[in-house]
């Protein structure tokens with residue numbers, strides 16, 4: 001509370017869920033409203049998004065077809081949790097990129113050379 005007045009201090013035994021940084025959302029919306037402009041994509045950053053040095057967290061408006069989050073969600077690596085159950089949450093994750101060695105190994109198979117030929121001198 002002392003460090004961040006936007007965060008409510010709760011008693012013991014209470015687990016807080018992600019609020020999608022509502023305080024930042026509301027502040028960003030208010031700024032856009034005061035300026036008389038539409039809220040631009042990327043104008044609001046969540047705290048975790050801003051803190052992540054690899055920019056692994058993307059936050060935005062899924063109703064905006066040109067937003068970065070919409071493009072990220074359309075990526076083939078994106079998936080929903082419990083997708084097979086039929087729910088469609090707003091959060092998506094991306095599968096881990098794994099090295100696929102098979103094509104690399106087959107393309108680097110050494111060719112037969114004459115270097116293995118042995119010579120015998122008598």
Ligand code: SF4
Nearest residue numbers: 018019021046047048
């Ligand atoms: S910092 Fe990230 S995890 Fe925490 S409330 Fe904000 S959006 Fe949710």
